[in-house]
Amino acid sequence: xxxxxxxxxxxxxxxxxxxxxxxxxxxxxxxxxxxxxxxxxxxxxxxxxxxxxxxxxxxxxxxxxxxxxxxxxxxxxxxxxxxxxxxxxxxxxxxxxxxxxxxxxxxxxxxxxxxxxxxxxxxxxxxxxxxxxxxxxxxxxxxxxxxxxxxxxxxxxxxxxxxxxxxxxxxxxxxxxxxxxxxxxxxxxxxxxxxxxxxxxxxxxxxxxxxxxxxxxxxxxxxxxxxxxxxxxxxxxxxxxxxxxxxxxxxxxxxxxxxxxxxxxxxxxxxxxxxxxxxxxxxxxxxxxxxxxxxxxxxxxxxxxxxxxxxxxxxxxxxxxxxxxxxxxxxxxxxxxxxxxxxxxxxxxxxxxxxxxxxxxxxxxxxxxxxxxxxxxxxxxxxxxxxxxxxxxxxxxxxxxxxxxxxxxxxxxxxxxxxxxxxxxxxxxxxxxxxxxxxxxxxxxxxxxxxxxxxxxxxxxxxxxxxxxxxxxxxxxxxxxxxxxxxxxxxxxxxxxxxxxxxxxxxxxxxxxxxxxxxxxxxxxxxxxxxxxxxxxxxxxxxxxxxxxxxxxxxxxxxxxxxxxxxxxxxxxxxxxxxxxxxxxxxxxxxxxxxxxxxxxxxxxxxxxxxxxxxxxxxxxxxxxxxxxxxxxxxxxxxxxxxxxxxxxxxxxxxxxxxxxxxxxxxxxxxxxxxxxxxxxxxxxxxxxxxxxxxxxxxxxxxxxxxxxxxxxxxxxxxxxxxxxxxxxxxxxxxx
Numbered sequence: 085x086x087x088x089x090x091x092x093x094x095x096x097x098x099x100x101x102x103x104x105x106x107x108x109x110x111x112x113x114x115x116x117x118x119x120x121x122x123x124x125x126x127x128x129x130x131x132x133x134x135x136x137x138x139x140x141x142x143x144x145x146x147x148x149x150x151x152x153x154x155x156x157x158x159x160x161x162x163x164x165x166x167x168x169x170x171x172x173x174x175x176x177x178x179x180x181x182x183x184x185x186x187x188x189x190x191x192x193x194x195x196x197x198x199x200x201x202x203x204x205x206x207x208x209x210x211x212x213x214x215x216x217x218x219x220x221x222x223x224x225x226x227x228x229x230x231x232x233x234x235x236x237x238x239x240x241x242x243x244x245x246x247x248x249x250x251x252x253x254x255x256x257x258x259x260x261x262x263x264x265x266x267x268x269x270x271x272x273x274x275x276x277x278x279x280x281x282x283x284x285x286x287x288x289x290x291x292x293x294x295x296x297x298x299x300x301x302x303x304x305x306x307x308x309x310x311x312x313x314x315x316x317x318x319x320x321x322x323x324x325x326x327x328x329x330x331x332x333x334x335x336x337x338x339x340x341x342x343x344x345x346x347x348x349x350x351x352x353x354x355x356x357x358x359x360x361x362x363x364x365x366x367x368x369x370x371x372x373x374x375x376x377x378x379x380x381x382x383x384x385x386x387x388x389x390x391x392x393x394x395x396x397x398x399x400x401x402x403x404x405x406x407x408x409x410x411x412x413x414x415x416x417x418x419x420x421x422x423x424x425x426x427x428x429x430x431x432x433x434x435x436x437x438x439x440x441x442x443x444x445x446x447x448x449x450x451x452x453x454x455x456x457x458x459x460x461x462x463x464x465x466x467x468x469x470x471x472x473x474x475x476x477x478x479x480x481x482x483x484x485x486x487x488x489x490x491x492x493x494x495x496x497x498x499x500x501x502x503x504x505x506x507x508x509x510x511x512x513x514x515x516x517x518x519x520x521x522x523x524x525x526x527x528x529x530x531x532x533x534x535x536x537x538x539x540x541x542x543x544x545x546x547x548x549x550x551x552x553x554x555x556x557x558x559x560x561x562x563x564x565x566x567x568x569x570x571x572x573x574x575x576x577x578x579x580x581x582x583x584x585x586x587x588x589x590x591x592x593x594x595x596x597x598x599x600x601x602x603x604x605x606x607x608x609x610x611x612x613x614x615x616x617x618x619x620x621x622x623x624x625x626x627x628x629x630x631x632x633x634x635x636x637x638x639x640x641x642x643x644x645x646x647x648x649x650x651x652x653x654x655x656x657x658x659x660x661x662x663x664x665x666x667x668x669x670x671x672x673x674x675x676x677x678x679x680x681x682x683x684x685x686x687x688x689x690x691x692x693x694x695x696x697x698x699x700x701x702x703x704x705x706x707x708x709x710x711x712x713x714x715x716x717x718x719x720x721x722x723x724x725x726x727x728x729x730x731x732x733x734x735x736x737x738x739x740x741x742x743x744x745x746x747x748x749x750x751x752x753x754x755x756x757x758x759x760x761x762x763x764x765x766x767x768x769x770x771x772x773x774x775x776x777x778x779x780x781x782x783x784x785x786x787x788x789x790x791x792x793x794x795x796x797x798x799x800x801x802x803x804x805x806x807x808x809x810x811x812x813x814x815x816x817x818x819x820x
Contacts, residue, residue, distance in 0.1 A: 127415065131418060131419075131422060132397055132401065134422070135397060135422055135425065135426070136390075136393055136394060136397055138426050138429075139393050139397075139425075139426070139429055139475065140386075140389060140390055140393055142426075142429050142430055142433045142479070143389050143393070143433075143475075143478065143479060151163065151370065151375055151376060152376075153362050153367065153370065153376065154362065154367070155362055155363065155364050155367055156361060156362065157361070157362050158359050158360065158361055158362070159356045159357070159358060159359065159360050159362060160358065161358050162354060162356070162357055162358050163354075163355045163356040163370070163375070164352055164353060164354055164355060165349050165350065165351055165352065165353050165355050165369075165373065166351065166373060166375075166481075167351050167373065167481040168348050168349070168350055168351055168481075169348065169349050169355075169369050169372050169373050170346045170347070170348055170349075170369075170372070171346075171347040171348070171349055171365065171369060172365065172368055172369075173363075173364075173365035173368075174347035174365075175344070175346045175347045178344050178347060179340075179341045179344045182340050182341070182343075182344045183337050183340050183341055186336055186337070186340040187333065187336070187337070190333060190336060192288065194284045194286070194289070194326070195329075195332070196328065196329050196332050196333055196336070197284055197286060197326035197327065197328060197329055198284075198326065198327055198328075198329045199280075199281065199282075199283075199284055199325055199326060199327075200325050200326060200327045203280040203281065203325035204277050204280050204281040206280075207273075207276045207277060207280045207321065208273060208277065210243070210244045210245075210321070211244075211269075211272060211273055211276065211321070213244055214241060214244045214245075215269055217235065217240060217241070218254075218257055218258065220235060221235035221236060221254075221258050222258050222265065225258050225259075231255060231258055231259075233251075236251055236254045236255065236258075238250075238251065241254075244321075245320045245321055246320060246321065246322060246323035247319075247320040248320070249316070249317075249320055253313070253316055253317075256309070256312075256313055257313060257317075260309070260310065260313065264307060264309070264310045267306070267310060268310060268313060268314055268317070271301075271304065271306075271314055272314060272317050272318060272321070275297070275300065275301070275314075275318050276318060276321050276322070279293065279297075279318075279322060280322075280323075280325045281325075283325075284325070284326050285322065285323070285324050285325045285326060286324045286326045287324055290322065290323075290324060293322060294319050294322055297315060297318050297319060297322070298315050301314055301315050301318070349369070351441065352439075355369060355370070356370075389478070392478065393475070396471050396474060396475065399471075400467060400468070400471055403467055404464070404467075407463070408461060408463070408464060411460075411464070416566045416567060416568070417459075417460055417566070417568070419566065420455075420456075420459065420460070420562065420566050420568070421456070421460070421464070421468065424452040424455060424456065424468070425452075425468065425471070425472065427448075427452070428447065428448055428449055428451075428452045428472050428476075429472070429475055429476070429479070431447055431448060432444065432447040432475075432476045432479050432480065433479050435447055435480075436479050436480045436481070441537070441540075442537055442539045442540040442543055443543065444476075444480045444483070444486055445486070445489065445521075445525060445540050445543040445544045445547060446543050446546065446547050446550070447476055447486075447490065447547070448547070448550070448551055448554065449469060449472045449473060449476060449490040449493055449494045450493040450494050450496070450497040450517055450521075450547065450548065450551040451497075451550070451551035451554050451555060452465075452468065452469075452472060452494075453465045453466075453468065453469045453493075453494040453495075453497040453498050454497045454498075454501055454510070454513065454551055454552070454555040455555055455558065455559070455562065456468055457497065457498050457501045457502065457504065458501060458504050458555070458559060458570050458571070459559070459562060459563070459566075459568045459570055460568075462498050462501070462502045465494075465497075465498045466494075466495065466498050468494075469490075469491060469494030469495060469497075469498065470491065470494075472490060472494065473487050473488075473490035473491040473494060474487060476490045477490070484532070485528040485529075485531070485532040488524070488528060489521075489524050489525060489528055489544070492520065492521075492524045493517060493520070493521050493524065493544075493547065493548070496516060496517055496520045496521075497513060497517060497551065500512065500513040500516045500517070501513050504571055505571045505575065505618065506571070506572065506575060507556060507572060510552050510555055510556050511552060511556075513552060514548055514549055514551065514552025514553070515548075515552075516548075517547070517548030517549075517551060517552065518545045518548035518549055519545075519548075520548070521544035521545055521547055521548045522541045522542075522544050522545045522548075524544065525540045525541040525543075525544035526540075526541050528540075529541070559572065567678075567679075569678040569680065569681075571618055573678075574618050574619065574622050575618070577622050577625075577626070577677070577681070578618075578621060578622050578625060583675070584626070584629060584671070584675050584677075585625060585626075587632055588628075588629060588631075588632055591632045591635055592628075592631050592632050592635035592638070592641050593641065594635075594638070594639075594640030594641040594642075594643070595628050595631045595632075595635065595638060595640055595641055597640070598628070598640050598739060598740065598743075599624055599625050599626075599627065599628055600625070601739045601743075602624040602627065602732065602735040602736050602739050603620075603621040603622075603624035603625055603735075604621075604790055605624075605734075605735035605738065605739060605786075605787055605790050605791070606620040606621060606623070606624045606728075606731040606732050606734075606735040607620050607621040607624075608786045608787075608789070608790050609731050609734075609735065609782070609783040609786040609787065610727070610728065610731055611786075612782040612783065612785070612786045613727065613731075613775075613779040613782050613783060615726075615727040615728055615731060616727075616728055619680065619681075619684075619728045620728045620731050620732065622681065623681060623684035623685075623688070623728055623729070623732045624732050624735060624736075626668070626672065626677065626681055626684075626685060627668070627684060627685055627688045627732050627736060628664065628668065628736075629668045629671050629672060629685065630663075630664035630665060630666070630667035630668025630669070630670075630671060630685070631664050631668075632671070633664070633667045633671075634660065634664070636648065637649065637657075637660050637661070638661075638664075640740075640743075649697075654697040654698070654700040654701035654704065654717075655697075655701065655716060655717075657697050658694045658697045658698070658701075658716070658717050661694055661697070662689070662694065662718075662719050662720065665685065665686060665688075665689055665719060665720070666686075666720070668685045668686075669682050669685050669686050672685055680726075683725065683726070683729065684726075684728060684729045684732055686721075686722065687721070687722055687723065687724045687725060687726075687729040687733070688724070688729060688732045688733050688736055689719040689733065689736075690719060690721055690722070690723040690724055690733060690764075690769040691718050691719055691720070691721040691722075691723055691767075691769070692718065692719050692733075692737075692764070692767065692769060693714065693717055693718050693767070694717045694718070694719070697717060698712075698714065698717035701717065722772070723768070723769055723770075723771060723772045723773075724769065724770065724772065724773045725772055725773055726773055727773055727774065727775060727779070729773065730769075730770055730773045730775050731783065733764065733769065734760065734761060734764065734783060734787075735787070737760050737764070738756070738757050738760055738787050738791070741756055741760060742756060742757075742791055748791075750788070750792055753788060753791050753792065754784075754788050757784050757787050757788060757791075758784060761780055761783070761784055765780065
């Protein structure tokens with residue numbers, strides 16, 4: 085039975101190892117998860133998602149409680165406006181009132197009328213019909229000698245004139261001589277055509293137009309009877325000829341409507357009183373304020389904000405990837421950006437919840453801009469200022485004025501600290517910010533508010549002061565937490581009182597003096613080619629710190645003592661000389677120096693050849709020269725990875741070489757510098773840093789200028805002149 089049970093068990097699990105692979109243990113799963121977490125790409129994606137989620141939560145948190153109201157219902161409580169809102173109905177009513185007043189005024193203004201093109205044709209038609217009837221009456225009178233009263237019935241002429249003629253006037257026309265009758269026809273047509281087609285006539289100015297007709301006719305030299313009849317005929321024929329200029333009236337209506345300010349209920353103003361019946365206009369305002377329960381609207385708001393935040397984060401990520409990819413190699417800087425972003429956004433949100441409109445002017449966007457400028461990069465700070473300003477404006481009820489304020493304040497902070505070197509620069513930046521913030525707040529209040537709020541300007545000034553104070557106080561902590569080196573820390577490292585530099589002064593004084601000279605050369609060259617001058621100087625001070633272990637093996641520290649290398653094998657001497665790089669890195673790590681400084685120490689010789697001992701080794705080898713491996717006489721490297729490391733390399737070599745010249749002259753110095761740069765270039769020492777040939781030429785010129793001032797030729801005075809100088813010093817008279 086035991087055997088059978090064993091066989092059964094074996095049949096169930098014939099391959100224990102295979103079963104184990106099919107059912108991974110918890111430790112294996114955990115190991116795989118840890119492997120995934122170690123991937124930079126995973127951490128970067130997680131960082132984006134985390135930042136997005138937190139910002140969305142901050143944007144959505146503590147929204148006003150919505151109300152479940154409908155048109156015709158009575159409100160169960162007083163409802164006040166959480167922010168400014170437009171009353172569309174009141175605005176529309178005010179606009180209509182203004183338009184009606186403008187249209188009433190336009191009715192009295194001939195500029196808003198045009199002459200009806202049909203007026204002239206109507207005048208001619210009516211006169212022709214009138215004279216046709218008068219022709220028949222005159223013909224009957226000529227035949228019978230009697231005026232037929234039926235031909236002169238007033239009703240016949242009712243449609244031909246603006247005012248009805250009387251029977252006596254009609255008889256006078258019938259009795260006119262033929263010549264004067266024909267003249268009457270011609271002149272009446274001419275005068276009325278001119279009046280009706282060239283002058284605007286309406287009910288307001290028609291009497292004025294008529295009053296000018298007699299004077300016009302008197303100038304025609306007519307008989308009294310014809311003149312009188314013509315005046316009456318023209319007077320009763322004149323009628324309004326204008327039509328409304330609809331295009332001008334439409335423009336007037338649009339302009340007047342746009343000039344009427346919107347009726348706005350300000351933040352905190354009562355919108356709907358308790359037990360008040362809700363109207364359509366009330367409901368529209370509540371919807372604008374997102375105070376009505378509308379799940380569709382809430383989803384749209386959330387999706388809009390989500391897209392907005394994703395867009396900003398995505399643009400920031402693309403910008404960093406395109407122009408500052410080195411940040412992805414320093415994740416701690418990305419974490420610092422995330423921390424500052426969430427901190428500022430969170431503070432803005434908290435300030436926006438305080439029931440006072442000016443309090444968001446305290447939001448520390450400029451504080452974040454200062455820290456990013458000092459600890460990371462001014463261009464990154466500018467980008468983050470734009471993003472924080474946009475998000476801040478959205479948080480504070482989509483406030484454009486605050487967006488402009490945050491942007492202006494942040495940009496000023498970045499520009500005022502672009503050449504930051506010491507703490508007093510932060511103080512100066514704070515003073516500038518206080519002034520600019522106050523001015524910006526005043527201008528924005530005048531632009532966006534009807535009433536000036538002096539508290540906003542005061543809080544804006546406080547913002548600038550607090551930003552500088554907080555930056556001064558937090559920089560040391562952030563440097564320590566995120567292991568970032570600011571210019572302040574670099575200046576501390578460059579202080580001659582630093583313990584490590586003090587050791588170098590005491591234990592290797594020649595190396596210390598050499599390092600100071602190298603720092604002068606590297607700093608001057610860095611300023612010429614746009615490298616970091618402060619890093620170049622500090623890197624120069626510490627580049628040979630490893631020589632404090634065995635200072636007397638280096639010529640600058642021997643001071644006329646016996647050179648120990650004369651008794652050593654060239655290979656051993658090379659090992660001692662090159663080992664100072666590794667020892668320098670070890671000492672730097674022991675003293676907690678920055679990694680970038682350690683990189684300069686490790687790279688300042690690159691893989692350069694120790695030429696002196698290599699030549700000695702080849703000379704000693706005599707016929708066995710082929711057994712000498714050049715690689716054994718080179719530094720371990722790596723080659724310089726940055727401009728600053730390359731500058732320290734060149735300054736180190738040039739200073740040592742020039743110091744060894746017996747009688748340095750400008751031409752000798754220039755030739756030597758040119759030779760050293762050419763040797764390093766041909767040896768490939770600059771292959772891994774972004775130095776250009778133009779940079780190398782500027783470096784050469786900078787070195788020549790600095791060394792020319794150090795090793796200038798002195799004038800040798802004649803013996804007589806020297807005696808005269810000495811006599812003047814001592815007051816002796818050698819002529820006696």
